[in-house]
Amino acid sequence: MVGVLIRMKLRVLSHSLGGARAASFAVGALVGLAAGALSLFFVAAGFHQGLSLGTTIASAMFLLWTIGWLIGPIIMGGGDETLRPENFALLPLSPTKLAFGLLGASIAGVPPVATVIAFVGLVVGAALLGPLPVIVAVITVLPALAFTVLLSRVVISLIGAVLGSRRGKDLGVLLAALAGLSYLPLRYVATALVPVLLENNPGLGDTLRWLPTGWAPSAVEGAASGNWLVVIGAVLGLAVVDGGLLYAWARLLQYRLTTPQTNVGPAKARKNKAVGVRRGLLPATPTGAVLGKELRLWWRDARRRAMLLTSMLIGIFIPVFSAAGGRSGTGGAVMLPFAALWIVGFSMLQVSNLYGFDGTSVWQTIVTPGAARADVRGRQWAWGLIVGPIAILAALVLPAVVGAWWTYPWVLGVLPAILGGGAGFMLLLSVYWAFPMPVQRGGNPFNSGNRPGCTRGLVRLASMVFLLVIALPSLALLIFGQVEKLPVLSWLAVPVGVLTGAATAWWLGRLAEHRLLDRGPELLAQVKASS
């Protein structure tokens, strides 16, 4: 069974590698394997320095890899779904057996191989200590690996189960946002951890050993120092924990296979008064219709909400964290007033695949005469009406919070320019460089599916630079005003920013509109998921 599943997975993997995807796969594989090798080297080097240091480093590495297994799937989109459990739902298998088989199949693939290489560091390190520690290392590395994989599977399945409901989806959106941001706090944890490790802080070493990820290194340490009670305890502990996780995963698999993945209780459109009023406020024109539809979708589509929410959180968190990470406290005072600009930049970047979000529904725009203009303008207005007020609020409040009054003309001069530029580029990118996203039926908001690909990614990064270019007239005035000590000039940047922003939004929107008119069928083919 495990053998069949592994062969099946390898075959699927080999089929899904074609052309450009093979290149990015190869790069990812190289990076992953290098990380595994580096980790192996660290552990071996640690054991070379001394038994206790080696054990601490091995425990820390195992913990880091396990954290990677927990965070990776959330960031990368729903975990490894090469073999979907649904495909085996009709086989006469008990859930435990299925979980066991899928666990075996989990070992095939690049991330698991990289992890195996990292974990083998323990065996290599133990080889420096003698034959008995090597035997113990070989015995414990496998359950330690199983622990890492199983914990990841159970946690991800658990989140998946929670995400079944609408409320759970909101939670998931937040989780995804936080996971995406977690590398920032992790960086500080790491900078705090390394000196402590170097000082060989006993308290930390103990903590690392007591975590399940530290049990296998502890067993090796016990074998080397003749403390066999630790060895037996660690092996038994790993066996029990693995068994428990396998059972939990089996239960979760059973739940997943017997409960529909769609929303528990179909999501209803809320019949509240506010929507009616909003409807009434919108003009009964084609553009107004698109605007209304877009506002509804930004609110109702969990994936769209996730995109906006994360971009806003990132926009605020980056200045905050770079302030915290700065050597002095002044970093925050400099960066935080400009959070509004980050918010606009990231919101533009995150939503620059609008037609990809909507999938094939762009056909309606194509078959409707004159709809291209309404579609482009309506989408621009909707994005502007959502991001604009938040960014303006941030621009008005944050400088005052930090007390950096001098930043007001800068923020307020640049903001309208890049807000308009964002509204333009967002559509331009969506139309010219669209990519398909997985069809979402009750789906998982983590699942961002297909990566945009190299060109599309680069173009999106380049558009961030172009946003600055659009702000150049305002920036020129601001710099000139600053140098000449003429506040009037600085404040003149605000209307100039409004003008450049509006002109850019109009012009880029026009480009997008023409492209949509001329190449609508090609856009439709592009966003049609190829799977």
Place this chain on the structure above:
Amino acid sequence: MVPSGREGYELDTGGLPGYGQQYGAQPSEQAPALQMYGLRKTFGTTVAVDDVQLVVPRGSFFGLVGPNGAGKTTSLSMAVGLLRPDAGMVRIFGVDVWESPERAKALVGVLPDGMALPERLTGRELLTYTGLLRGLDAATVADRANELLGVLELTNAERTLVIDYSAGMRKKIGLATALLHAPKLLVLDEPFEAVDPVSASTIRTILQRFVASGGAVVLSSHVMDLVEKLCDHVAVITQGRVVASGPVAQVRGDQTLEQAFVHLVGGRTGGGEGLSWLAS
């Protein structure tokens, strides 16, 4: 308006009536509802549609039948402007779809198969959106949406989002969006696929009323029975080519349509050999 003429019967003999005349920008009084001429589309090395010629007369109920992968969806997508042909021409009431798309698209209502809608709208919201996008005024949209939802029995699902609709409901709301702007031609790709008998019967009645009042319907299907009962014209398409086209009676001869179809497609009904272990 009385549907004018039933020209186009002689298609399979090569004649393309109405095609010599120089119209193309303005809807013409005489032009057939839909003409496809020399349509061709290749995907990589696969030729999906190879020189397809079709004439759908005004006021006709036209069935496009063919095996899976024959090129039905590809042809219909090219006919309504959703897929750019490599070669050939499409005209809707004499207006070239690829030369003057704005005019042509105003005349046709489309129901594509397997394409998304704005899924997180309710049925009424979707119809309102579609109608306003078509440039109809708000009052007309509200009236028509109300009526369509009623006739299609979607009023009970007033607050359900389209994403939670069943297959039959999706087809019905799709049909409603296609009908909303009162087109003269309906192009429907697999309108009865995965639809329950009750919904199918509702759709059928609406389409028959549409044809009776002078509109033309083109639908694709691989259910021969349905096409034979419903349509007055039929075209058989296989491996990207039209192998027969004309009034149903003429295409099927003295056989049933299904027999004629299997014969035309060169099919051999399989399933009779092997599998001896299955019975034991």
